[in-house]
Amino acid sequence: MSELRERDAMICRSCGEEERASEGYPCKDCGTFICIMCVFKGVVRCERCNAVAASAPPAAASHSTSSHAAPAPQEMDWPEH
Ligand SMILES: [Zn+2]
Ligand SMILES: [Zn+2]
Numbered sequence: 001m002s003e004l005r006e007r008d009a010m011i012c013r014s015c016g017e018e019e020r021a022s023e024g025y026p027c028k029d030c031g032t033f034i035c036i037m038c039v040f041k042g043v044v045r046c047e048r049c050n051a052v053a054a055s056a057p058p059a060a061a062s063h064s065t066s067s068h069a070a071p072a073p074q075e076m077d078w079p080e081h
Helices: 036-040 047-055
Strands: 009-011 018-020
Touching: 018 036
Parallel strands: none
Antiparallel strands: 009 018
């Protein structure tokens, strides 16, 4: 599957692969593109933000996520509610 040279394609900031922008999600922290494949794997941040989050003090550890299709909007900056 290497036919992703569409106008839609963007580089995932987590795995570095070129994937469809319309199927991806924004990074939880900075809003850059995360491909759907990474989202399925539970990735919610780009590589950079993930490194920052990993080095940050654990605020809410042991939080079972990614059991639903939609990512849980807890610290999202999106208009909700
Ligand atoms: Zn990816
Ligand atoms: Zn990020």
